[in-house]
Amino acid sequence: VCVGLLGSIIGIKTLKLTRIKSPIAKGLSLGAAAHAVGTSTAMDISSKYGAYASLGLTLNGIFTALLTPTILRLLGLL
Numbered sequence: 386v387c388v389g390l391l392g393s394i395i396g397i398k399t400l401k402l403t404r405i406k407s408p409i410a411k412g413l414s415l416g417a418a419a420h421a422v423g424t425s426t427a428m429d430i431s432s433k434y435g436a437y438a439s440l441g442l443t444l445n446g447i448f449t450a451l452l453t454p455t456i457l458r459l460l461g462l463l
Contacts, residue, residue, distance in 0.1 A: 392419025
């Protein structure tokens with residue numbers, strides 16, 4: 386919850402500072418980094434941002450679920 390709130394609050398400002406202009410990049414990064422709260426913020430900006438934020442959130446979840454067991458095995462934690 387804390388990461389989502391922080392990402393939602395400072396995410397857009399950070400992206401402006403880095404001069405990223407692409408709505409695709411902004412939406413994907415908000416969804417992947419700030420999860421559902423970031424996706425909600427992206428939807429408030431525009432439906433295009435929201436769509437890419439939803440995609441980023443989904444891909445982040447899929448890759449996390451697929452890669453976590455492998456990484457834990459490599460580290461000897463599983």
